[in-house]
Amino acid sequence: MTNTPSPITRAPTSAPASDTLRPNIDFDCDQVVCPGCGEQYVHFSLGHFESTDGYTCPLGTRGSWLALDMYCEHCPTTWHLVIGEHKGFTLIGNVKRGGNAA
Numbered sequence: 001m002t003n004t005p006s007p008i009t010r011a012p013t014s015a016p017a018s019d020t021l022r023p024n025i026d027f028d029c030d031q032v033v034c035p036g037c038g039e040q041y042v043h044f045s046l047g048h049f050e051s052t053d054g055y056t057c058p059l060g061t062r063g064s065w066l067a068l069d070m071y072c073e074h075c076p077t078t079w080h081l082v083i084g085e086h087k088g089f090t091l092i093g094n095v096k097r098g099g100n101a102a
């Protein structure tokens with residue numbers, strides 16, 4: 001909760017239509033894989049939560065957001081898995097620690 005991801009400038013992804021789910025997130029369960037090597041053995045801890053109406057989310061969205069600190073067992077990749085709100089939509093994305101989009 002004290003580890004704040006470095007903000008980056010990144011335009012919000014196109015928001016899905018209100019009746020359309022993104023193909024990689026559905027009502028079942030999807031597995032998070034390492035964005036560096038594609039391995040499935042990744043771990044997380046709560047990195048940050050922010051209740052805001054501003055544009056502080058590293059995804060470039062406006063509104064509250066949270067970040068999980070992620071790391072991989074098989075390579076040195078570390079990143080943030082970020083969930084952010086934007087005008088009623090909820091978006092999810094990977095952000096490299098240190099500021100570059102994963």
Ligand SMILES: [Zn+2]
Nearest residue numbers: 034037072075
């Ligand atoms: Zn990896």
